[in-house]
Amino acid sequence: MLRVENLYKRYGNFLALNGLQMNVRKGELFGFVGPNGAGKTTTIRIIAGLLSASSGEVWVDGQRVGKDLKVLKNHIGFVPDFFGLYDNLTVMEYLEFYAAAYQIPAREQKRRAQEVLELVNLPQVEDQYVDTLSRGMQQKLCVARALIHKPPLLVMDEPASGLDPRTRREFKELLKQLRQMDYTILISSHILSELADMCTGIGIINQGRMVLQGDIEEILVSIDSSNPLLITVYKNLEEAVRLVGNHPLVTRVSIQGNVISVLFSGTREEEAQLLESLIRAGVMVTSFSREHGSLESVFFAMTEAEKEGKVYEAESGFSE
Numbered sequence: 001m002l003r004v005e006n007l008y009k010r011y012g013n014f015l016a017l018n019g020l021q022m023n024v025r026k027g028e029l030f031g032f033v034g035p036n037g038a039g040k041t042t043t044i045r046i047i048a049g050l051l052s053a054s055s056g057e058v059w060v061d062g063q064r065v066g067k068d069l070k071v072l073k074n075h076i077g078f079v080p081d082f083f084g085l086y087d088n089l090t091v092m093e094y095l096e097f098y099a100a101a102y103q104i105p106a107r108e109q110k111r112r113a114q115e116v117l118e119l120v121n122l123p124q125v126e127d128q129y130v131d132t133l134s135r136g137m138q139q140k141l142c143v144a145r146a147l148i149h150k151p152p153l154l155v156m157d158e159p160a161s162g163l164d165p166r167t168r169r170e171f172k173e174l175l176k177q178l179r180q181m182d183y184t185i186l187i188s189s190h191i192l193s194e195l196a197d198m199c200t201g202i203g204i205i206n207q208g209r210m211v212l213q214g215d216i217e218e219i220l221v222s223i224d225s226s227n228p229l230l231i232t233v234y235k236n237l238e239e240a241v242r243l244v245g246n247h248p249l250v251t252r253v254s255i256q257g258n259v260i261s262v263l264f265s266g267t268r269e270e271e272a273q274l275l276e277s278l279i280r281a282g283v284m285v286t287s288f289s290r291e292h293g294s295l296e297s298v299f300f301a302m303t304e305a306e307k308e309g310k311v312y313e314a315e316s317g318f319s320e
Helices: 040-047 070-075 091-101 106-119 135-147 165-180 216-224 237-245 268-280 295-306
Strands: 002-011 014-024 029-033 055-060 076-079 153-157 184-189 201-206 209-215 229-235 250-256 259-264 284-290
Touching: 002 040, 014 040, 014 055, 014 201, 014 209, 029 040, 029 165, 040 055, 040 153, 040 184, 070 076, 076 135, 091 106, 091 135, 106 135, 106 165, 135 153, 135 165, 165 184, 201 216, 209 216, 229 237, 229 268, 237 250, 237 259, 237 268, 259 268, 268 284
Parallel strands: 029 184, 029 201, 076 153, 153 184
Antiparallel strands: 002 014, 002 055, 201 209, 229 259, 229 284, 250 259
């Protein structure tokens, strides 16, 4: 759905984007994360047609984005970090104005506006003035505006910034609902916890370069593979310690209560074989799993690695 190839953006001697590569598949909810100043907003604005790249290409729904902004207008709905709302317009007037701008026929404008208000759970405010709405309601209205022409790609720049916890949670549920409706969503944020439980894919940008991208589950599995195995034993703890301690793929064993923490360098199949050997030896195991990493730990690992010139791809494993 969205492909960014070798994107550069220069401001004088400053290189804001340095050969950025990104691929967002159709139907994906893709989290675009990085520290402040990493190049997220610059990338988002180039994708949305608000800023010209120094070089590189952007493809949306199979079409190259160039000087003809009709491709963007028809295929992208954009939700900026700081959105402008017109004073002295009601919510319905505001949406009908944008429906007309997207050349939706006049007889369909109000019906379409009502549809998107229902979708973002704002049907009760159509007669209110937009500048009287709470920030959370204004953000939902901004999403409704971006959806008015049914674009296949929704691009959002820090959309949950400044929202209270309850509204932030409602906003997350809205994004999940939109993905179920086959919208493709690119959402930028510097708050990693916002993305962990809703995105299907993630890209981490630092110093204008993509240092990691891939499916969240694949990324976390890759990180988990370097984390200890945690084995909780109900019975025959001493036998369990002896077995894992003598295993050729185990480099360290520590014990806390009835939990054995093991540095194990084997594959998933070899993990299963280790568990099987414990059970055959009469060890009663109540849990057997890798200690989980987090997006925060991934982020700090990747941005530190970027200083050393390393780039990671989840699909192909970690490599320099």
